[in-house]
Amino acid sequence: MPIDRRNLLTASLALPFASAAAQAAWTRPAGLVPDASVALWPAGRLTPPPGLVEQIVQRSDDPNASDRMLQGVSRPRLDIFRPTKPNGAAVILAPGGGYRYVVIDxxxxxxxxxxxxxxxxVYVLFYRLPGDGWTNGSDIPLTDAQRAMRIVRSRARLDGIDPARIAFGGFSAGGQVATSLLTRFDASVYAPVDAADALSARPDAVAAIYPVVSMDPAIAHAVSREKLIGANPDAAREKLYSPERNVRADQPPLWLLHAEDDSVVKVANSVRLREATRGVGAPCEAHFFERGEHGFGLMKTAGLPVAIWPDLLWNWLGSHGII
Known part of the structure; x- marks a missing residue:
């Protein structure tokens, strides 16, 4: 895939705090360029913790397969990808990163x-991280997810989307963001700041791909758990931040994807959430594959049955009227 060198100089992530070394270290395949970027919060609303600085880190040595991550998120935002012919559907994506960073590519x-x-x-969500020193850090990812839903709904006419056809998808720790929103979309985790906050934060569908879900130490992703709720949470705190223990009959339709050989986030996270969701009578479709490991995304599925997953997701979104 050819490299568009001009994009090196006009990085659309709008990251003024990225280090010079990070800026020099990455190249981006043509086509991976957002059409716009919007802040989640009004100017002056957020005061970043002392010393918090955003920076991009490139994790790939392959110039045709960029794998960047964003650390120290101080300006939560949505990067927007607009199709030539919009069909009215919208998807908000929350990438993973173990609550230590947010994957970009x-x-x-x-x-x-x-x-x-x-x-x-499509709106790619760069959410704040719970271990970065924000007040009420455990609720910070959910706060940004709720706000993202409301901002997207408020922009429906501007962006040519249907405010009743907005799905939210998350990967790995971003899957914990997504499944927290699934069950706590109406939790009061921040004070309203403008008219957008009068809108519902309930997604019309939720997809969670190899998600971190539970805070039960028997199956939890240890790093995500400590970043989110600390090293020694009490039982009530562990329950509150475990979506499988907070399922509700009125939650959005849920789609789950996990590889059974995942050595990073145990497949039991998705299994428990599926069973709990079915237990309350809420809709859920789950796909478990023998192989795939963790973090396969779109690029690491070649030769494996799990490679079909985007089409499975597409068909499911259609079956629920999103596309």
Missing amino acids: KEGYELARWLKERGVT
């Missing part, structure tokens, strides 16, 4: 491009 821009080519307007 493989769980964000790559799927955004795939969906954009099919007429979906």
Whole structure:
């Protein structure tokens, strides 16, 4: 895939705090460029913790397969990918990163491009991280997810989308963001700041791909758990931040994907959430594959049955009236 060198100089992430070394270290395949970027919060609303600085880190040595991550998120935002012919559907994507950083390419821009080519307007969410020193840090990812839903709904006419056809998808720790929103979309985790906050934060569908879900130490992803709720949470705190223990009959339709050989986030996270969701009579479709490991996204599925997953997701979104 050819490299568009001009994009090196006009990085659309709008990251003024990225280090010079990070800026020099990465190249981006043509096509992985957002059409716009919007802040989640009004100017002056957020005061970043002392010393918090955003920076991009490139994790790939392959110039044709960029794998960047964003650390120290201080300006939560939505990067927008607009299709040439919008079909009215919208998807918000929350990439993973173990609540230590937010992946940019493989769980964000790559799927955004795939969906954009099919007429979906896509918003890649760069959410704040619970271990970065924000007040009420455990609720910070959910706060940004709720706000993202409301901002997207408020922009429906501007972006040419249907405010009743907005799905929210998350990968790995971003799957914990997604499944927290699934069950706590109406939790009061921040004070309203403008008219957008009068809108519902309930997604019309939720997809969670190899998600971190539970805070039960028997199956939890240890790093995500400690970042989110600390090293020694009490039982009530562990329960509150475990979506499988907070399922409700009125939650959105749920789609789950996990590889059974995942050595990073145990498949039991998805299994428990599926069983709990079915237990309350809420709709859920789950796909478990023998192989795939963790973090496969779109680029690491070659030769494996799990490679079909984007089409399975597409068909499910259609079955629920999103596309």
